[in-house]
Amino acid sequence: MATFCQFAFFIAFGSLVSVHADMKLDCQQDFVSLVWTETRPQVDTSQYRLGNCFPTSVTATQAIFKVELNACKFRKLVTGDLLQYSNNLTYVSSELELLPFSLPVTCVYQRPKDWYPMIYNPVFDTYGQGELLFHIGIMNNDFTGPAESSSFPLGSLIPIMASVQQASHQPLQLFIEECVAATTPQLSPNGDKYTIITNKGCLVDSKVSRSRFIPRQKSSEILGFLQAFRFSTGEQVYVHCTLVAWDPVGLDKTKKACNYVQGHGWELVDNPSYNSLCDCCESSCNARKIRSTPLGNEMVHEVVLGPIMISEFSDSLF
Known part of the structure; x- marks a missing residue:
């Protein structure tokens, strides 16, 4: 070398x-x-x-x-x-x-100037082989396995984990770009929706609840808690999310996971010293031109979590 x-x-x-x-x-x-x-x-x-x-x-x-x-x-x-x-x-x-x-x-x-990948086109910044498999699920409280029930009382915290299985891909980092809640497994343009995550990874629900991302255990996973909300109590709720797998050293304001901390402002979960990546959460996190990759649309995937049943609860959990 x-x-x-x-x-x-x-x-x-x-x-x-x-x-x-x-x-x-x-x-x-x-x-x-x-x-x-x-x-x-x-x-x-x-x-x-x-x-x-x-x-x-x-x-x-x-x-x-x-x-x-x-x-x-x-x-x-x-x-x-x-x-x-x-x-x-x-x-x-x-x-x-x-x-x-x-x-x-x-x-x-x-990188040495004379080094190029043997089987990949060197103009690509991220490359790999095999299929990317995306997943999202409701977990138990310590994230060691799936939840036993998808029914939660109003105000409780719902543990959620999204992940990407990479086969022989180079290491990727997973992000949740957008999430909205609806009462149907397919989104309808005219249906009621509740926005949870928007603006390329800003967990806006954390401004009014205890919802939050938590520190990762693996770059290919992203963990968080969603506070059960009064969106459609007593009905089945589906959470529609956009997952993105990306180069872990090519992050910017369009590839991030941000919580809102009361009295402090927006905080980047992966590294608070780069909280400035979350500054756009109050405005617009404009997307830069996406770099070409041989993975094409495999880098972005739409997933649906649910159905989740949210029930009334007599004692306040706040």
Whole structure:
């Protein structure tokens, strides 16, 4: 591999372990060194995995990996002049007091000028093979499985997860562009609708309720809670959404997930330091020209969640 500049990123979505550990990531030309240091005495450091690789060595407090970029199921993505390798650090213990987790690890390099993909047209910024499979569903409260019921009392929180299965695609990040609620499985131009998400990922319902996106566990999934609303109490409700799978390092105001935080304003769920991407939620998030990809319309998919039954509830949940 030719000599090139390099950058290292460690992105921790969620707060299960970030306060209990320290991570050092060193992205070298052909390999990655990662040292995860734990402060919790009950953690078995041998249970950490980088992709499908076991630690190179362990101590009582550290899991140490020194692995090549072409091993451990690192995923490679080429976007413009950048070459990105990504993987996940996971903890696989089955102990109940230590919940399993997965944290993304990414190294980004300047693409060598003489490097081109072997089987893809290099003018494409995102490429892949195989079919993209989109899904949306109602989950249980901790997102470990599907919900047992689709009936919810007014004011309760409905856990929702959308995902995309990528087959042999390069890594993609999933977004929900739009969502509206209706009483029919097919949208009617003249039917009643309630807007939940609009303007390319702005969860406008969070301005008047406890609905919110929550931090991701995987880039190919997006999680959130929808507060059961008095849109059509006692009737079946269907939530119609537009899902978009996109290059995870090509984000802008048209590819985002934004919550409204009372007293603070709009916040970008994936990285609050880039909250400015949500500024357009109060106006219009104009779409830029979409880059050509060999995936064509597979990148965008319409899904329907439901039917959901929302019932009256005598005690206030607010």
